[in-house]
Amino acid sequence: MKIIATEEHMVTRDVAYAWHALGLEASDPGVAYHRVGDIEKRLLDLSDGRIARMDEAGVDVQVLSLTTPALHDLGPESVDMARRVNDVLAEALQRHPDRFEAMATLPVAQPEAAARELERCIVKLGFSGAMLCGRVGERNLDHPDFAPIFEVAGRCHAPLLLHPRVAPGAVRSAWFTGLGDRVEMALAGYAIGWHLDAGFQFLRLVLSGLFDRHPDLPVILGHWGELVLYYVDRLASVDRVSGLDQSLDAYLRRNVYLGTSGMFSSEHLRRAVGIVGPDRLLFSTDYPYQYRPGATARTFIETCGLEGRELENYASGNWLRMSAAILR
Numbered sequence: 001m002k003i004i005a006t007e008e009h010m011v012t013r014d015v016a017y018a019w020h021a022l023g024l025e026a027s028d029p030g031v032a033y034h035r036v037g038d039i040e041k042r043l044l045d046l047s048d049g050r051i052a053r054m055d056e057a058g059v060d061v062q063v064l065s066l067t068t069p070a071l072h073d074l075g076p077e078s079v080d081m082a083r084r085v086n087d088v089l090a091e092a093l094q095r096h097p098d099r100f101e102a103m104a105t106l107p108v109a110q111p112e113a114a115a116r117e118l119e120r121c122i123v124k125l126g127f128s129g130a131m132l133c134g135r136v137g138e139r140n141l142d143h144p145d146f147a148p149i150f151e152v153a154g155r156c157h158a159p160l161l162l163h164p165r166v167a168p169g170a171v172r173s174a175w176f177t178g179l180g181d182r183v184e185m186a187l188a189g190y191a192i193g194w195h196l197d198a199g200f201q202f203l204r205l206v207l208s209g210l211f212d213r214h215p216d217l218p219v220i221l222g223h224w225g226e227l228v229l230y231y232v233d234r235l236a237s238v239d240r241v242s243g244l245d246q247s248l249d250a251y252l253r254r255n256v257y258l259g260t261s262g263m264f265s266s267e268h269l270r271r272a273v274g275i276v277g278p279d280r281l282l283f284s285t286d287y288p289y290q291y292r293p294g295a296t297a298r299t300f301i302e303t304c305g306l307e308g309r310e311l312e313n314y315a316s317g318n319w320l321r322m323s324a325a326i327l328r
Helices: 013-022 029-033 039-044 048-057 078-095 111-123 144-156 169-176 181-191 193-207 228-242 248-255 266-276 296-303 308-324
Strands: 004-010 061-066 100-102 130-132 160-162 219-221 256-259
Touching: 004 039, 004 308, 013 078, 029 181, 039 048, 048 296, 061 078, 078 100, 078 111, 111 144, 130 144, 160 193, 169 181, 169 193, 181 193, 193 219, 193 228, 228 248, 228 266, 248 256, 248 266, 256 266, 296 308
Parallel strands: 004 061, 061 100, 130 160, 160 219, 219 256
Antiparallel strands: none
16 A cells, blocks of 8 residues: 655755754744754755655655745745755655655745745646745735735645744743743644644634635645644634634635644544545654654554545545646
8 A cells, every 4th residue: 555645854955054044043943953863864865865764664655845944034035045945856856756746845935936936846846735834924824925825826726734833932932931941942842832833824824715715725734733623613613703605614624634744643533534534634754753763654554443445545545636636
């Protein structure tokens, strides 16, 4: 059974240098986390070492994307940098066409240029969508400035992966300080802050009417829905005041795909099936952050509780069907 992992990360040296030059470690502790242990080495590797670990895990294909915070904090220089990153990804796909796909890296702070780069990546490079890393400065993703990006994605039916990033400074100050630097870093980042941010970005996009304007736009939420799934019954109360064409439940079942992100939990999977249905699930390992030695990916697939066509669709079929709908 073919396994496609749809949220697998990389970085280039010039992006890592640009983050360091901006001093992002101070405002986004997740940047420093990239350098823990072998993580940066594995992020940089787009060849034999990565493929060896894919084979070890039982993963046939990785869908590559630039890790968080991507280029959201860069200014005009991000336009050329995004093009260079995407060209690196395109070269990796050419070298290993049966092992890699890619999500476009966008200069989101320059929305018109980002829309052009997304179209280039979809039409000319054959990419499978793009990844967005939450807020851009003080602007949330539903800000009108970013409309050109969503217009291209909606027209092309190109999936957008909404990836987490560190919680805003005001949130960190109000909720996470006073517990020690290491605990603050964890809470503001990978423990819950990342996922609160991604979940709120998604909810803001829904409530802005994005999916009424672009009913065929697919959005991917990793980590089994970035906390939204666990409050979906309560969030449904917003339907009374939203003024949208559909209910939240309808958008979840029509526009949203849920990724595993290395959270190998059959309990989470069962809840996801109950909310969005088995045809909206995507497998992913969140490499290299959730890397575990051994055949962990294939073992989870084989023991997750799904069977038959539902299992095959979770492993790869749902991704292949979504990718086939992209208008390249």
